[in-house]
Amino acid sequence: MNYYIISFFITALISLLIAIFVLSRNPKSKLNITFSLFAFSVFVWSFFYLFFALSATNLQALFWDRCLMAGAIIIPAAFMHFILVHLEQDTKYKGFIYLNYLICLSFLAILPTQLFIKGITPLFGFRYWPDPGVLFHPYFAWFALNTIIAHLLMIRYLRASQSEKKNQIKYIFAGTLIGFIGGSTNFFMWYQIPIPPIGSPLVAMYVITIAYAITKHELMDIKLAITRTAAYGIVGLLLAGSFAALNSLAMPISLAMTANGGLALFWAWAAHRLREIIQTPLEEKWITGWYDKNKLLNRITQRLIPVMEKEDVFSIIAEELKSTIRISRIDVETENLESGYADVAKNKNNVVIPLSSSSGPEGKIILGPKTSEDAYNDRDLTLFRSIRLQAVAIFDRIRPYETIKKEFEANEKKLYETEKQLERSARLASLGTLTAGVAHEIRNPMSVLRSKAQKLENKLEDKAFLKEYAALSIKHIDRILNIIKGMLDQSKSHEAETKPININTLIEESLAYFAITKINVVKNFSDCPQIQGDPIRLSQVFINLIQNAIRAMPEGGTLTISTAPENGEIIIKVADTGKGIAAENLEKIFNPFFTTWNEGVGLGLSTTHRIIADYKGRIEVKSQEDKGTTFTIYLPVKK
Template sequence: MHIYSASYLVVGISVLFWAIFVFLSPPRDATKQAFSRYLIVVGWWALFSVLMINSPTQSLGLFWDRICLMGVVFIPATFIHFNFTFLGIDVKYKKFIYSSYLISLLFFLINLTPYLAADTTPKFGLNFYTDPGPFYLPFMIYFFSLSILGIYTFYWGYRQAEGNRKRQLFNIFWSSLLGYSLGGFNYNLAFGLGPAYLALVGNLGIILHVGVYAYSITKQRMLDISVVISRLLSEIITTAFFSAVYLFLLFSYAHYSSDRIGLGFIIFTFIFGIMLTQTYQAIRLFVQTTSDKLILHGKYDYYKEISEASIRVGRKLSLEEILKVLYATFFDVVEIHNPRIFLPEFFSDPQRESRRYVPYDKKIFAPVLTGEEIGFKDPLVGSLIEKREPIINEKSKDRQLVVPCMLEDRLIALFVLGSKLSQDPYTDEDVQLLEVLASQAAISLDHTRSYEKIRVDLEATERQLERSSRLASIGTLTAGVTHEIRNPLTVIRTETERLTKQPRDADYLKQYSDLMLKHIERITGIIHRMLTLAKDKPQQEVDVNLNEVIEVSLELVPLKRIVLKKELRVIPPIKGDNEGLQEVFVNLIQNALNSMPDQGTITLRTYLEDGRVVAEVEDTGKGIPDDIKEKIFDPFFSTRHEGTGLGLSIAYRIIRSHGGDIKVTSQEGKGTTFKLVF
């Protein structure tokens, strides 16, 4: 097997290894599945290329070439599918993804004829390689069009992203650009454009492209490429420095002492080795820090950033804002593996007694029980309070540095920090700056505890005021209720007075009965909705799956003449009241139906956005005029003559009681979307 065949074999094995590795690495999500499919077709191309190149006969070469192209035709579609899934736009552009798969399927069928690969012939020292058919060039145009589109969307995502996500997309963008630019050299050979070593260059680019992809989507935290360059540069400079020193000393020893290897030379080398082991790390860190300041300027000068973080922490009062600054500092400035901030379990509830420290999540900024809880009587806590200084354990990856947040003799919180992503040890300067940050955090967190208590009391007062406001507005609501009830009561009274004057045949009695029941049900509905609005019903806190709530709600609402679309993605459960949320969706769906008296489309969707669960109810109805948009959640406000105007008021109250938010966007003549955020 010559070197060109070996390069394809290495690509195939490497790519399939990454496919298995990515697919099996937790968590298994849609992005990794899409990426694995992409890798499988790339690996298919590479491995069957080996068989084509080394075929003993022309007919066998053509056979393996067409088998190889069966994978190649799906590379553009799987690439764009992975691209859109990774950026979270796959649902929005799913029709485009399906279209790309259909085009790939069309080329797959063409590949069964001589129109894609006409034949195979010896080229550039290879036994056989593709002779293009008439559809080969259109396929190349399709291939590179989707490739350019995918690379551009990665660049667009990079421009929109922040923090670690921005770094992740930057690495994927440049590796895509490099991989497809170099990998495209394989098409040169098909058109007789050599030399053959271009295939080696292309295959090297593909391996790099796939490796960076796999690293990017399996690592939760990524190392900035500038840090890699800085680390490599510092290693080279430090090694060169010690090599130069050793050669100079060796030359001096040979010139002034002896040119033979004797006891003196051994002692000299031994001393130099001790000096090397004791000073190498310190000099390398000095070189790296200096190069960072000279080359990267302020980008990686995290000492300055940590100092500024201490100032920002001191300006924050809410727990969420403080934790946000701290986690941003640990992740994006110092770049630490798995940093955790531990606080007393009931930090925000001074009325309850805490017995342990628990980690607060970096996304929801709330306590999570992960099994890492640290009891107040744990030896680690006692040691931190007694020594009042950080504890370093270089052998532990997840708990390499523990920094106490002390205020007088109280341990307010703990920073439990893993190793640096650069694999550098924590320097004395690192520890000192983190101690300053911890001291400032302790002061701010202690103030926050008081602030949180005031906030909780204020929220309770607001809820009471809200209830008082609802009860106080009963007088205002009564006018609306009186008007709403008076109309059906008038009908009931009039028809009842006429009852004695009408012939009592079966048809009239049935008509009378239906009319009475209709107006009685309307009165009952008005009273029920008003009581719901005024009543402060205790909310049940259980795990609720919004997708299931939506499905149950749909069973309660007739959807005749309406097109229903459901885009319900996999979402985590929320804490809430099942019946209350069901009432919300019934009201919103009914509202959407009322806006489309003849026909239209209702779209129900759920998804995750910035770590929060979102549900949307969208219709293609008449829309809401701008001048009344602010009034739609007011009690008894309705644009329909037969409406009570209580549905959206109740929905608003229920959503707010869940700590959520409800937003509305609407265009007259085009439709309305209600967005619920939990």
């Protein structure tokens, strides 16, 4: 007998708690109301079954049996209604639902009469067992018919549906099938079949299974209610236990009152805090992917405050959602936004969160399935909509920065292209100036060769002359070829060629382009380490500076070029004794198109400045009118 008493007590307790929890979560929901009615009817049946099992007389047993059968009569009507609501077919079968409740009320009306239960008799070892009346049999048929139809409807839904509700129905089907099979063992002895109600504890399986469906597949979203109740229960037990332990001690009344007052004050302070400490790990451990919506939103907000890049907004939101809600995969799209979504869109186990600013769509975050395989519920969608609203303000804040950044990058690119064109123009302009000097350099060796060639016909037998002529020809032809090669190199656009460069050698080669007659060239070269760079571009620097120095000394003067290593840099100085640069022009000389020469285009020094800057170096100028100018270049040596 203890087996039945314990099983009915557990079934009654679980059924009542679940009924209250579900109804409290959403008292206006048809699904919650019908399920709570079903669970409450099971509570009535199992609760009064407990008293029936403890009856001391036939009269008591008959009274409690009629009470428990009231719950048993409501069960089929409430269960059928719950299933039809959950399958969203209650409107279609509204007439059937009304008929079911009418039949239910009819059986409840005759329950107190002998038409339903004739009396109580001992049977198969039980002191008290009900003797069915004539109308009990139609009730049993009606009970069985509702049970069968409800499960057939669920089977049909499982076969035809592809929705996320399919998993919920699977658990409901399995739980209620086990529960009704267990509960059916109560009917055998009504028909004199010697099988006791040993399956009654299985009735509790339906509540346990549906509770699992609730927590695992979001059937009615009562997870927080369950965890909070568990937390309150633990705190209540600790509170009661502490007072019981305190008052079990022998102590004077005054001390007992003081101790109880102190303990009461402690619990007034600690109860709520302890409940939160217990509740949070319960929710985190028991409910996969559980999260505190407000905490998550606050965390996202705090991380987005300093953000100034659009990509970082998407990255932070995706990272927080993935780690907190436990999402298997998250994709971010910021392109092809023409087919954007106006709101959070849910598709099976995926969710699309479109993010936008006041100006229009900015992108979307596509959430894959949760790692727990739970479906996204209304709570999740509410969170995602809150994030959308939050993102509008963030994007509006960073949009001006993004616009300025894009314009800056576009202008920087245009400027770079312009400077490259200027560099090429400067190179060509330099070539024009160099042409006269180069022509002179070519004319001299050609004149020598022509003079020797004129004598060649008369000295064909003179081997010494021929040998001298051959050596001289090779020397002057090589010089001409080198000059031509240098001109071609200056006129072509080059891909950056990086190789070790000896600065002293490069300056010597640059000097070779010029026919210097009236100017005294002084070279103070120190032993310098090689640098990595493009010799063509760097030679253009020296050609520009040497050319400017020569122009500044039309009547002659001294050009001094010196090199020296110092503090990880090579310092190159190009100094002339020319007419100098006016003080008001010193700040302008590196500007494109600034020139004091009537025939100049003003690109040489701006190009020089650009090339030196590309090598992370710097160029400085000092000048005094009528005394001369000194350009100082600092080139870093890369180790």
